[in-house]
Amino acid sequence: MKPVYIVGAHATSVAEHYEFSLADLALEALRGAFKMVTPALEPERIGAIYVANAFGEALVGQANLGAALASAAGLSGIDALRVEAAGASGGLALRQAAMAVICGTYDLVAVLGAEKVTDKLEDRMEAAQMLSIDSDTEADIGATLTSQWALLMRRYMHEYGYEAADFAPFPINAHSNGKHNREALYRFSITAEKYLKAPQIASPLNMLDCSSLGDGAAVVLVASERLARELTSPRVRIGGSGLSTDTAALYQRRDPLLLNAARQSAATAMQQAGVVHADIDVLEFTDPHSIAAALALEASRFVDRGAAPRHAADGGITVSGATPIATAGGYKARGDVGGANGVYQLVELVRQLQGNAGAAQVPNARVAFAQCLGGVGSTAISHILLAE
Amino acid sequence: MDIAKHWRQRATRYRMQGQRHRETGEIRFPARPSALCEDPAVWEPYILSGRGEIYSFTVLRQSADGFVDLTPYPLAMVRLNEGPLVVAQLTDCEEAELSIGQPVEMVTRRLKDTGEDGVLVYGYKFRPVLS
Numbered sequence: 001m002k003p004v005y006i007v008g009a010h011a012t013s014v015a016e017h018y019e020f021s022l023a024d025l026a027l028e029a030l031r032g033a034f035k036m037v038t039p040a041l042e043p044e045r046i047g048a049i050y051v052a053n054a055f056g057e058a059l060v061g062q063a064n065l066g067a068a069l070a071s072a073a074g075l076s077g078i079d080a081l082r083v084e085a086a087g088a089s090g091g092l093a094l095r096q097a098a099m100a101v102i103c104g105t106y107d108l109v110a111v112l113g114a115e116k117v118t119d120k121l122e123d124r125m126e127a128a129q130m131l132s133i134d135s136d137t138e139a140d141i142g143a144t145l146t147s148q149w150a151l152l153m154r155r156y157m158h159e160y161g162y163e164a165a166d167f168a169p170f171p172i173n174a175h176s177n178g179k180h181n182r183e184a185l186y187r188f189s190i191t192a193e194k195y196l197k198a199p200q201i202a203s204p205l206n207m208l209d210c211s212s213l214g215d216g217a218a219v220v221l222v223a224s225e226r227l228a229r230e231l232t233s234p235r236v237r238i239g240g241s242g243l244s245t246d247t248a249a250l251y252q253r254r255d256p257l258l259l260n261a262a263r264q265s266a267a268t269a270m271q272q273a274g275v276v277h278a279d280i281d282v283l284e285f286t287d288p289h290s291i292a293a294a295l296a297l298e299a300s301r302f303v304d305r306g307a308a309p310r311h312a313a314d315g316g317i318t319v320s321g322a323t324p325i326a327t328a329g330g331y332k333a334r335g336d337v338g339g340a341n342g343v344y345q346l347v348e349l350v351r352q353l354q355g356n357a358g359a360a361q362v363p364n365a366r367v368a369f370a371q372c373l374g375g376v377g378s379t380a381i382s383h384i385l386l387a388e
Numbered sequence: 389m390d391i392a393k394h395w396r397q398r399a400t401r402y403r404m405q406g407q408r409h410r411e412t413g414e415i416r417f418p419a420r421p422s423a424l425c426e427d428p429a430v431w432e433p434y435i436l437s438g439r440g441e442i443y444s445f446t447v448l449r450q451s452a453d454g455f456v457d458l459t460p461y462p463l464a465m466v467r468l469n470e471g472p473l474v475v476a477q478l479t480d481c482e483e484a485e486l487s488i489g490q491p492v493e494m495v496t497r498r499l500k501d502t503g504e505d506g507v508l509v510y511g512y513k514f515r516p517v518l519s
Contacts, residue, residue: 126452136397137418141499141511142448142455142477143463150446151465151475158444158488202446203483251465251473 001272004098005228005235006385007108008033009350011218011343013183014335022060022116023072025217026051030073030110033219038233045227047106048079052093052113054086054339054374058128059120069112079106086132086374087286089113090218090342091381095241097222107227113340114217125213128338132375134249146210146289148250148376150202153291156257157204160306164204168195169312170290171208171332177319178329180359185214185335211288214335218343220350236353239275239367239384242268248378259299261380262371266300269369273384277302280384281365282324282352284345286373288331296371297323300382319360327352327360342372342381353387390502394509399433401511404494406472408434415470438494438512440468447483454500466492466514480515491517 010032012025020028034041051065062068066080085092090113097109117125126146130139133148157163171190178184190208198206228235244264250256270276283302287293294308302323303311311317317325328334328348337344349368351357357365368385399405399419406417410430417436422428445464448455455461462478464486478486479497492514500509 122450123453123456126450127454130452136393137400138475139452140394140397140509141475142451142458142461143475144448144450144452146450147446147448147463148475150448151444151463154446154488155444155465199449200447201450202448204446249475251475256465256473 001238001240002102003225004101004238005223005225006220006238006346006350007223007228007231007233007235008036008221009219009347010036011183011347012216014185014214014216014337016118017215018118020215022062022114023069025116025215026069026112026114027073029114029217029219030112033110033221036233037221037231039231041108043073043075045108046075046078046110047108048100049073049075049110049112050093050097051080051082052089052111052339052343053082053115054084054089055115055117055128056082058131059124060116069114084339085379087338087341088372088374088379088381089339090345091370091372091383092243092342092379094220094222094342094346094383095243095381098238098241101222101224107224109222111220111222111343112217113337113343115338115340116215117213117338118215132378138249144202145375146205147202149289149291150205151250152256152295152376153204153289156291156294159257162309164206165192165196166309166313167209167290167294168192169309169317170287170293171195173312173317174287174326174330174332177327177360178333181328181334184329184333185212186329186333205289209289211331211336214337216335216337216340216344218340218347220343220346234354235388236350237386237388239273239386240269241272242266242382244268244380246378248375250376257295259295259373259377259380261377262296262299262373263301265380265382266371269382269384273386275367275384279367280369281367282327282349282362283369284349285325285371286331286341287326288336292373293325296373300371319362324362327357327362342370345370345372346385349385353385391507394507397511402496404436404438404512406434406436407431415472417468417472417474436468436470439517440466440492442486442488442490442492443467443473444488445478445486454502457501462486464492464514477513478515479513485516493517
């Protein structure tokens with residue numbers, strides 16, 4: 001992949017931001033990202049804003065978000081658009097921005113993940129998330145995004161001989177890291193005992209194995225090599241990018257426990273970057289539930305199929321393990337920010353690669369892997385980030 | 389209101405009508421367009437038996453608009469006897485008696501109430517086979 005860089009990254013806290021609008025959150029994230037850049041860049045240097053958002057219509061009642069958020073930033077007139085691939089929107093916006101910069105169309109693109117969910121109650125949020133699965137034959141008959149992961153978890157337990165309790169290390173790890181993250185929605189630890197006692201949401205998924213949606217915005221500034229060389233502040237190189245798709249309807253897959261799009265997108269990104277699994281120091285996955293993290297780790301070939309819960313029980317996913325995940329809390333503790341999740345992942349990985357991740361810092365992290373999924377892996381986008 | 393959207397599904401929802409591949413005999417459900425590389429007429433209508441076994445199941449205690457009154461309700465992926473998987477609600481059963489591999493059969497039930505001015509959506513659910 002031709003050189004292209006992230007030169008600034010910032011995220012707001014994930015919370016029930018009742019006092020703030022989508023535009024308020026977007027502006028806070030944009031300001032923060034520009035503050036990281038030295039010497040200071042004039043906002044007029046932005047060639048385009050790529051907005052990553054999944055729920056604008058369903059939960060805010062606002063579409064046309066490119067224009068809406070560009071004008072809120074006082075940048076009316078510039079190129080601005082919104083990309084949408086449900087939960088994979090953030091990764092998609094980064095990929096499109098990197099391609100546009102590599103093409104030479106722009107020197108600087110602001111990738112802005114922004115989501116406002118708490119103006120609506122739970123049943124409307126659930127309905128918004130159902131937009132990412134098949135409408136006629138899944139959502140209309142009462143399936144939800146959560147139920148699809150629950151069906152996969154039960155089948156996985158059956159095929160590989162696990163109990164629900166064997167998945168506890170995933171949320172325990174997420175909360176153990178998330179309590180150090182000032183932007184996390186839930187800043188407390190949980191125990192295996194609490195996990196076992198948590199009420200069911202969609203059996204076998206319980207409350208401590210389900211993420212909560214929150215409001216938030218995150219920005220990464222994507223720059224050309226020419227612009228990046230003008231700057232004295234640290235940067236991260238985007239080494240590879242892969243996108244792949246699978247059926248929207250889960251039941252149409254020959255092997256539902258294999259996330260094919262995740263597998264393909266990971267292989268493409270790693271091949272482009274010229275890295276192998278052993279090179280990767282820190283990872284971010286779409287992990288609203290343990291089973292999602294487990295299947296993504298396996299699909300991306302970091303662990304063998306059927307081995308992810310054992311790998312987690314052996315400490316493999318902690319900050320000192322072979323595949324540290326959810327170092328900022330993951331979807332579970334940081335909070336699930338819909339279409340902005342993919343940009344939150346990047347903000348955390350930039351911190352890791354620049355040694356700014358605090359208590360959850362992976363020592364000497366040089367190579368990072370980000371993967372976000374839309375639906376139950378119908379869209380998968382993987383990126384490799386490299387420390388400079 | 390979505391009247392046409394649900395009406396269009398009538399063969400799928402009321403008869404479990406899927407498709408059979410004229411050359412290979414493969415059966416799929418529900419019907420969908422032939423792929424770009426296929427002869428558009430290669431898939432013919434085929435009515436499935438409505439019998440199969442539970443591939444996986446869950447009981448939803450948190451649901452969405454249109455299903456809140458039903459909650460909690462069981463949902464399953466069913467491996468149909470003809471081969472395809474389908475996702476459907478389960479009915480006439482207790483959570484404790486459900487298991488993977490259990491034989492189930494299709495019944496027609498109300499799926500969703502789309503509100504005062506909308507339609508009552510009917511379609512397939514599955515229940516344990518009556519012995």
